[in-house]
Amino acid sequence: MALSADSVYEEMVDPSAKGEILSASLDNLLAKVGATLDDVKRVMVTVGPGSFSGLRTGVAFCQGLCFSGKRNLYGVTTLQALACFAGVPDESVAVVIRARNGFWYLRLNNEESFIETADVVARLQASSVKNAVVDAAALTDEALVAVFKDKGIATTLDTDKKLNMWSPLFDTVKPSLIQEANYIQPSYFEKLKV
Structure with a gap:
């Protein structure tokens, strides 16, 4: 999870983290940069491929953040x-x-x-x-x-890179994940034999 605006950047990367800490992690990041949730205008989340449970949790959390309409939600593939x-x-x-x-x-x-x-x-x-x-x-x-x-x-x-390197996607992807929620790609797709 990362927050980025102009010269302000803060991120938290914890591969062992569970969905239960998403809200606390966001609160910690906001506190570190001296911002509030009202300051957040755009939210980006990956929709897969990846762990199905992790993807669903991340998308649902981000949809919740954007439900009020105060923020735009961007879904991108991993x-x-x-x-x-x-x-x-x-x-x-x-x-x-x-x-x-x-x-x-x-x-x-x-x-x-x-x-x-x-x-x-x-x-x-x-x-x-x-x-x-x-x-x-x-x-x-x-x-x-x-x-x-x-x-x-x-x-x-693909490791040890700052998450704000994804920010150019805000300019190329249209905000709207509500319709794409079923697009989530689990990491265990089977190859079809024809």
């Missing part, structure tokens, strides 16, 4: 948000994060997929991207590392 970490225009960035053994979430050319390693390699080889935001698993997968090296794709690890 991969869309991670693409911001590359620091270059979204069209020139691929995002590759592990879904489970042999399967990956891929964002390429503004399209998101849940696909096997061979498909990720093929799509990256056919693309012109020169930047990729990846997780640690992607940097240990031999096939992916080989295509990154072969294509000259610079990789950026």
